[in-house]
Amino acid sequence: MSEQQYDLIVVGSGGGALTGAAVAARAGLSVAVVERTGYLGGTSAYSGGACWLPGSQVQQRAGLPDSTEGARAYLEAILPDAADAAVSAKLDAFLAHSPELVASLEEDDAMSFDWLPFSEYYDAPGRVPMGRSIQPASIKRDELREDVAALVRPPVELDRVGAPGRRTLSGGQALIARLATIVLRDGGTVLTEHRMTDLLTGDDGRVVGVRAETPSGEVELTARAVLIAAGGFEGDAAMRTEHGVPGEVAWSMAPRGTNAGEPITAAAGLGAATDFSALGWFCPGLEQPDGGGSFTLGFRSGLMVDATGNRYGNECLPYDRFGRLMAAAPERIPSWFVFDSSEGGRLPAIAMPEGDPAEHLAAGTWVQADTISELAEAAGLPAEALTASVERYNGFCETGTDDDFGRGADEYDTFFTAGTGPNKALTPCDQGPFFAARFVLSDLGTKGGLVTDAAARVLRTDGTAIPGLYASSNSTASVFGPVYPGPGAPLGSAMVFASLAVRDLLAD
Ligand SMILES: Cc1cc2nc3c(=O)[nH]c(=O)nc-3n(C[C@H](O)[C@H](O)[C@H](O)COP(=O)(O)OP(=O)(O)OC[C@H]3O[C@@H](n4cnc5c(N)ncnc54)[C@H](O)[C@@H]3O)c2cc1C
Structure with a gap:
């Protein structure tokens, strides 16, 4: 057992965690990042690195009609609880700090x-045409410090299906590498x-550190404060069942063997309030031969049907909304x-990763046939219903509605x-052979967890703060409740509340 003293221990190493650690280190605090795997970045490293941080200098530079007020109008229009006092205080903090954080990071x-x-994901007042998300600039691997290059988690396609790594780190990998x-x-540290x-x-009940398991045994690390930003509980089957999160561990996008919710459970053990009602950041998941699910978005043609052979929604909906369907x-x-x-014969969509079509066909996660009724038989779907669904869909492609x-x-x-027809999103499904790919419900992480205030302090059920304990990222009940406002909402909110935690600690 060894002992060390830091100003701040950050648990986890996703975009929120490393923002907190970077802000703290820049402010001169001694900080330790405690990460369970051998890599930094978690799901954040797999991500596109889009950050929904409205009203910043980046949107201004791009000449966008974005503003804090516009973002507030948008959130007020789409969030069911925006008027609730606690939610509103957190939204105010998020909106006020987003531009400050971007300015200070830049x-x-x-x-x-x-x-x-x-x-953005909703047609509502305040929406910015083509969105207001920002992304860290890409960076070449050989421009990175060696220790950083070795620590950044590989991209999802390498981790999941062994595809080659990338020389230039973009999106989430760039975010993690830069932080x-x-x-x-x-x-x-x-x-x-x-x-x-x-x-x-x-x-006195103040949180003064963490206990951690390491390959060489258990250690205790002490600090003035702890920031939990260690993902949700998407990787823990029992917690998923307990809180009614649909889907399965294998279908989730978190790196394998991560995000099992221990930090949430540990805080709850100290009396922290939890709210699990928002469940997850959902998405359709292309089933993989190994039983995994791949986050899929951007369907270009084709149609999704249920076990009855019928469509049940607009396949081009934002992925969380389709996942909820x-x-x-x-x-x-x-x-x-x-x-x-x-x-x-490739999937007309972006699947991360898609996998090899031949392997899918061999495993039965995809089936292929010359006619729709043979395809139905191969997939175990009712042939008459599927044929009618495809014919109806093709009719819509012709009319454009x-x-x-x-x-x-x-x-x-x-x-x-x-698409080149009357409706760009409606391209007919009429060139044999035909394919059907099996889809499950995937998630980019759960979004229920610890209840926090506008300063990211973890609250007890009576509303008082647990001294020395902060939380952000998917370890918390999302500031956006059950809604996914637009690209970058998970990372943007995680980064802002991690930074606010450090601000509160500095004022302590
Ligand atoms: C392909 C893909 C694209 C995406 N694109 C975007 C996007 O562009 N923008 C966006 O906002 N979101 C995006 N998302 C979603 C987003 O990446 C995640 O929801 C978000 O990154 C979660 O951040 P986090 O910090 O909560 O968890 P993570 O990034 O998963 O980090 C958690 C870390 O904590 C560690 N950890 C867990 N438990 C412990 C423990 N007990 N002790 C120590 N360490 C622990 C884990 O090992 C992990 O490294 C995307 C997701 C995927 C899969």
């Missing part, structure tokens, strides 16, 4: 952002292969996505599509 040579055109650069440059199991408390009825998991040969679900009517629907 003061550092290690960090710069660009606007990322990517439609880790700041942490290590400014004297932060990174402790990988440290799985936090418990929180340590002093006589999948979760709404048992016959939708699994679903089958029916597509034709117009893209040479999806009379059933309005596909193609919203800006988001056509963001990824390039």
Whole structure:
């Protein structure tokens, strides 16, 4: 057992955690990052690195009609509880601090952002055409410090299906690499292969550190404060069941063997309030031969049907909204996505990762046939219903109007599509051979957890703060409740509340 004293221990190493660690290290605090795996970044490293941080200098540089007020109007229009006093105080803090955080991060040579055109997820007042998300600039691997290059988690396609790594780190990998650069440059300590199991408390109930399992035994690390930013509990089957989160561990996008919710449980053990009602950041998941699910978005053609062979929604909906539709009825998991040969037998969508079509066909996660009724038989779907669904869908492609679900009517629907017919989002499914790919309900993480205030302090059930304990990221009940406002909402909110935690600690 060894003992060390820091100003701040950050549990986890995703975008929120490393923002907290970087802000703390830049402010001169001694900080330790405690990460259970051998890599930094978690799901954040897999991500596109889009950050929903409204009203910042980056949107201004890009000439966007974005503002804090516009973002507030948008959130007020889409969040069911925006008027609730506690929610409203957190939204105020999020909106006020987003531009400050971006400005302060961009003061550092290690960090710069660009606007990322990517439609927001709701047609509501305050929406910015083509979105207001920003993304860290890409960075070449050989421009990184060696320790950082070795620590950044590989991209999802390498981790999941062994595809080659990347010379240039973009999106989430760039975010993690840039933040880790700041942490290590400014004297932060990174402790990988440290799985936090418990929180340590002093006589007065203040949190004073963590206990962690390491390959060489258990350690206790002490600090003035602890920031939990260690993902949700998507990797723990029992917690998923307990809190009614649909889907399965294998279908989740968190790196394997991570995000099992121990930090949430440890805080709850000290009396922290929890709210699990928001469940997850959902998405359709392309089932993989190994039983995994791959986050899929941007369907360009084809149609999704349930076990009855019928469509049940607009396939071009933002992925969390489509995921929620999948979760709404048992016959939708699994679903089958029916597509034709117009893209040479590849899935007409972005699946992360797609996997090898030949392996899918061999495993039966995809089936192929010359006619729709043979395809139905191969997939175990009712042939008459599937044939009728495809014919009806093809009719909509001809007229340009999806009379059933309005596909193609919203800006988001056509963001990824390039159809040449009257509706860009409606490309017919009429070139044999035909394919059907099995889809499950995946998630980018759960979004229920510890209840925190506008300063990211972890609250007890009576509303008082647990001294010395902060939380952010998917370890907390999301500030956005059950809604996914737009690209970058998970990372943006995680980063802001981690930074606010450090601000509160500095004022302590
Ligand atoms: C392909 C893909 C693209 C995405 N694109 C975007 C995007 O562009 N923008 C966006 O905002 N979101 C995106 N998301 C979602 C987003 O990446 C996640 O929801 C978010 O990164 C979660 O952040 P986190 O810090 O909560 O968890 P993570 O990033 O998963 O980090 C948690 C870390 O904590 C560690 N940990 C867990 N338990 C412990 C413990 N007990 N002790 C020590 N360490 C522990 C884990 O090992 C992990 O490294 C995407 C997701 C995927 C899969």
